[in-house]
Amino acid sequence: MSKFELAKEETLQGLKDQMAVTGISEGRKVVAAAGTAEALVPASTPCKHVIIAAETNNTGVIAVGGTGVVAAEATREGIPLSAGDPPLHLDVTDLADVHLDTTIAGDGVTFTYLV
Structure with missing residues (x-):
C-alpha cells in the first residue's frame, strides 16, 4: 500500500470517527x-x-435560519415551515447557531438532534 493510500485511509477513518453518532436528544422551542x-x-x-x-x-x-432569519412574507429570509410541512434536516455543529422567527407569537417547533 502506498503512502497516499495509507493517508487516504487514515483521513477517511478520521472523518468517520468525527461523524459517529453517540446519542440522540430532543426539545421544543416556542417563539415568544x-x-x-x-x-x-x-x-x-x-x-x-x-x-x-x-x-x-x-x-x-416559522422561518429557520441564522441570526438574520425573518418570517414576515414580504422580507422572508430562511426556510419557512408551516404546520404539516415535512421536517427540515440540517447538518450543524451547534444548535445555538440555529435561529427561528415566526409570523405569530407563540408558534413553535419540536426538534430531535444527534450528538
Whole structure:
C-alpha cells in the first residue's frame, strides 16, 4: 500500500470517527415574539444533525435560519415551515447557531438532534 493510500485511509477513518453518532436528544422551542429571531436553544449545544418540525397547532409560519432569519412574507429570509410541512434536516455543529422567527407569537417547533 502506498503512502497516499495509507493517508487516504487514515483521513477517511478520521472523518468517520468525527461523524459517529453517540446519542440522540430532543426539545421544543416556542417563539415568544413575532419579528424577532430567537436561538433554538439558549446555550451552546454541540450536535451533528438536527431535525426541526413546525408544531402541528401553529397558525403562522416559522422561518429557520441564522441570526438574520425573518418570517414576515414580504422580507422572508430562511426556510419557512408551516404546520404539516415535512421536517427540515440540517447538518450543524451547534444548535445555538440555529435561529427561528415566526409570523405569530407563540408558534413553535419540536426538534430531535444527534450528538
